[in-house]
Amino acid sequence: NAGVTQTPKFRVLKTGQSMTLLCAQDMNHEYMYWYRQDPGMGLRLIHYSVGEGTTAKGEVPDGYNVSRLKKQNFLLGLESAAPSQTSVYFCASSYPTWEGIGNEQFFGPGTRLTVL
Amino acid sequence: AQKVTQAQTEISVVEKEDVTLDCVYETRDTTYYLFWYKQPPSGELVFLIRRNSFDEQNEISGRYSWNFQKSTSSFNFTITASQVVDSAVYFCALSGSNFGNEKLTFGTGTRLTIIP
Numbered sequence: 356n357a358g359v360t361q362t363p364k365f366r367v368l369k370t371g372q373s374m375t376l377l378c379a380q381d382m383n384h385e386y387m388y389w390y391r392q393d394p395g396m397g398l399r400l401i402h403y404s405v406g407e408g409t410t411a412k413g414e415v416p417d418g419y420n421v422s423r424l425k426k427q428n429f430l431l432g433l434e435s436a437a438p439s440q441t442s443v444y445f446c447a448s449s450y451p452t453w454e455g456i457g458n459e460q461f462f463g464p465g466t467r468l469t470v471l
Numbered sequence: 472a473q474k475v476t477q478a479q480t481e482i483s484v485v486e487k488e489d490v491t492l493d494c495v496y497e498t499r500d501t502t503y504y505l506f507w508y509k510q511p512p513s514g515e516l517v518f519l520i521r522r523n524s525f526d527e528q529n530e531i532s533g534r535y536s537w538n539f540q541k542s543t544s545s546f547n548f549t550i551t552a553s554q555v556v557d558s559a560v561y562f563c564a565l566s567g568s569n570f571g572n573e574k575l576t577f578g579t580g581t582r583l584t585i586i587p
Contacts, residue, residue: 396579397577459506459523460518
């Protein structure tokens, strides 16, 4: 099992450019999440999905869009990158609590994005 | 709204000393889950423990132990006989248990440095 994988691992963008971050999980998890991590601020939720075809806003959704066309994939898009979006982005996945298995989130290795 | 406070931004201890990381949370849910994650210098997030709100038993896993007290809304983490490999940023997190309310709210983290 690869767990949660993220592509790419590093990326440098110029202001105004667009890009898509890909998250894939092979654990058949229903829920998937995108977080950003900034110094001194912990992890903040950008968007999340509770199932294929569904998405919802998290704490800091502005400037990002997401799609969950397949259960195993969760894409995060930046349409017009800004320097304020320089951050480390983490994807995570989990079972729902009601499945009784345990709802701990499993994280990918992160993507370090720099916007110049 | 949910909130997690980790008041200790940075802690340094000499190897073999015991150290406790504090976590205080706020939630209106009657059923919720508390977590601790470790982020070593390599950057990945490692799940350490999940605790249900209705289970106040303390837990011990090797040199790690967790003290959950609902009366003070705290979920503290103690490392006994610390080792250099324990150097990392540690995050406390909280999630609800209702459908759609299971996203994690993270604290800002405590950076622990173990001095050889």
